[in-house]
Each structure stands twice: as structure tokens, then as C-alpha cells.
Amino acid sequence: MGAVAIAPSDVIAALAGSADTSGTIIRDLRLPRVLGSVLVGGSLGAAGALLQGLLRNPLADPFVTGTSAGASLAAVVAIVVGVAAPFVPIAAFGGALAAVLLVWRLARLGGATTVLTVLLAGIVLTSFAGGLVTFLLISSDRLALQLRALLGWLQGGVAVASWSELAVASLVVAAGLLLALLVAHRIDAYAFGEETAATLGVDPEQTTRAVLAATALLAGAAVALAGLVGFVGLVVPHALRFFIGATHARLVPASFIGGAIVLVLADLAARVVIAPAELPVGAITGLIGAPFFLALLVRSRRVAV
């Protein structure tokens, strides 16, 4: 399904290696795009589950904590200075890591880290990075030709340039997911807060570092592949918790799978809603996710009070 209609039988033929136009569209355009969506949605879902557990806040995700903004800034800088596409995910990971460290330092300034200070620092960093990205976009002559594509990318669109970019992103995601699965069960101990986690035998500093590194890897790869895709990391873990419970050893992998499914479907919608033109997938997730986020906000206020 997409701007060009291809029959199911041709899809199978294409995957089996037929050489006609349909085969090229499926193999070189749509299959990488579906795999890219799997990586992006899965990464955002798993990163959201980790951050929500660590911060004990259902409103946390790589977006709100500024991680995605740092990744996007680094990715744009990488494109501006002409880094080859396959290495953009690595640059984005670097940006995500820098953002994570910066936010945590800012949040610790006033003494103990609180959820509120982390979220505020994330918002500050997001607007600052957003400003810099705009500045780069407008001032760089090199970018003039790519401006439209870049703007589309920033709004969140799964645009996989090449198989090699996909391969690098897969490795980054695999590393992030492995780290996430190693640390997941320790996040359960945060059920009553950081201090109780410590008395249960969890080293808070070490666990925080592991979670931040994992979310930086995951969010970095996701941003490199798809720009800023909102709400998946926020909504997917929360919806899943309702069905499978709060245990992170289950929730983190389930959020990866759930996020992958959601983004593949959202990308499909992005391609067919106004076909032959395309919407950025970020527009779809934003349209569906924003009302969900508001509902969460209202509910969490009721619970908190």
C-alpha cells in the first residue's frame, strides 16, 4: 500500500527477487521503510518504558527529557558538515548522550534530582536545540536543496536512505536494547522511589547511568532514522502496562514490540491518507498521541492529588 498500488502477489514475487518496477519499489523503498519503522517505534517504546520507570512518572519519554532534541541537533549538524548517511545514527547517539548528561547535570544543580527538574531541564534543552536547528537550517547554503527533505525529516518521517544506514541503526538499537533488558528488572525496585531501590540492593547511580545510556542509544537511532516522532515512547508503555502489568522485565520488551507495530501502522497511514502525497509519520502519531497524552495528564493529576 502506498502512492503506487502493488498487488499482494507482486509483493511476494518482489521479495523473492523479481526484477520489475514493483520489485524495486518493494525491495529498495518499502521494505527498508518498514524495517526502519520497526526500529524507530520499538526504540521509542522501550526508551519510554525505561524513563517512565526510573522517574516514576507516566509522562516521561525521550522527547520530554530532551534526549530526542539533542539527537536531532547532532543529526542536523552531521548532515550540514557532510557526514555520510550511515554514520548519522552514531552522531545522533552522541547528541542524545550529551543531552542526557546535560539534563541530568542541570537537574542535579538544586541538590537531589526530582522529576520536575528533569522535565523542566528537558524542556529548556528542547527549545534551545530547536532554536539551533532552525538557525542551522536557515543559514546553511549547503542545505538549500535539502531544506524541504530536512524539514520533513524533523517533523518525523521514516526516510531510510540506504541499507547501510539501516544496518548501523540496527546495531545501535541492538546495543541499546541489550542494555535496556539488563537493567529492566532493577527499575522495578524504583516502585517506591530511589531511596527504597537502594535499600533493596540497587545502586542508584549505576542504574541511572545504564538507563540513560540505553535511552540515548535507542532515541539516537530513532531520531537518526525518522526525525522527531512524538508520543510513541509516551503512549505505548502506558497502554501496555494496563494489559501486562508494571514489571519492567516484561514491559520493556513488550514496549519495543508494541512501539514497532504502532509505528509501522502509523507510517502506513502516513502514506495512504492523502496518497499520492505523504504526511510525515510524526503528524500521524501527534494527531493520535496528543489526545491520549492529555487524557493521561488529567488522570495522573487525579491520582497524584
Next chain:
Amino acid sequence: MTKLVADGVSAGYPARAVLRGCSISVGSGELVALVGPNGAGKSTLLRVLAGLLRPTSGMVSLDGRDLMTLSRATLAQRVAVVPQLFDTLFPFTVREIVALGRTARLGIFGTASTQDRDVVDRVISELGLGSLAARRIDRLSGGERQRAVLAMALAQEGAVLLLDEPTVHLDPGHQIATLELLRSLAARQGLAVCAVLHDLNLASAFASRIVVLDDGRIVTDGTPAEVLRADLVRAVFGDAFDLVARDGRPLVVPKVPVR
């Protein structure tokens, strides 16, 4: 036999010391009640005993070893702390909460051994939580939640149990049930139990020793009969109390206001 000892411990913030030269010990089989007015430093002392707060001077030792040299995982297998606030936000079941007590012993991906599962099952049945095991903890009553969180701490299988106001938010019946449970854990299973308590009468009825903290210093430390004397209670908590004796235990009652 286990002994948790704080020796001349001072702790707090650079600008303001909360604890000044406190010495206290809790040994196997004892239920020690930590009492004192608001702001005396009771919770801070408990955090120091739990290894959560590093003393600025003095030392806390567990069977002779400095608490600060033990790793979080090692310490969690020896000293369990019952958290005061038990709002979980996420929908954990009672069994999942109790299983958190095994965190320090789990395998690399958080895999539980047969022994881990057996301990969780045993603690759940000991505290009569069997029928609640699959229920969400945020849907339980205050007393049931208290028991679930206590079960979590017991699943750590430590020799020391520390509690910060375990009876807060509980009705009088559940307060007594909780203290009775703590007393039997100390007496029958040989746990060293130390609890911050506000209710002097509960302390008098159940504690083997009472330690009184006032303004960051330990004022007195002894059996309920030694500690709960009129002069001492009035000096620390104010004049509005009378002391009466009942079955060999002192009871503190408010003076009836003159109308």
C-alpha cells in the same frame, strides 16, 4: 547473632547538623523503639542506620564492619528497610511487590531462582497475604498495603529490620497488629528490629528498649519502665502529660484540660 551499632554518629547538612554524637545499638531479638518530638532527627538516624546517609563523623557498623564499605547488594541482604510512603504509581501486584525483596539476589536478566520464589511464597503465607497476592497493591486498604510492604522487606531475609513510622495512617487495631507482628519477628525469628514510633504507649507495650532522641542527641536509652518517667517525658514532649502504670508498663496520658 547480629548487631547494628552506631558509634558517636553525627550527620546532616553542612550548614546544620541534624544528629550530634549519637550512639545506639540494635541486636538480634530486640525491638527498639526510636521516639522523640518532630524534627528531633529520628528519620535521619534511621537513614544513617540503613546506610543511606553517610555520617559526617562517627561510624555505623554491622557485626563490626563499617556499613559504608558494603555494597548496596550486600547490605540489602543483611538490612531491610520498610519504606514509609507506599504509593507505587504503577500497577504492581502484591506478589510483584513482595518479590522486589529478592532484587539483590536475582540473576543477570532479573531471573528468579526456585529459592527466590519459595521465599516469596513463604513470606506471603506468613503474613496472610495469600488471597491478595494477585491483587494490585494500589487497590488495597492501608493495613493490607502495610503488610505487603513489610512482606517485601522480610523477603530480603536480612537480620536487621528498620521501619520509619510503620503505624502512620493505620487505625488503632492495625497499629497494634503491626507492633505485635514486629515483636514476634524479633522474639521468634531473632530479627534485630528498630522502628521510629510516635505513639509512646505502643512503644511502652511492645518495645524491649526505648531510645529517646531530642534535638539531634540521644537523651536516654533503656527499658520502657526506665525511660517513660514523668520528668523525662515532660522535659522532651512538654508538660501536658501524666504517667500511669498498668501491668508493670508505664502509660502516657494527656492531662485533661480544666474547663
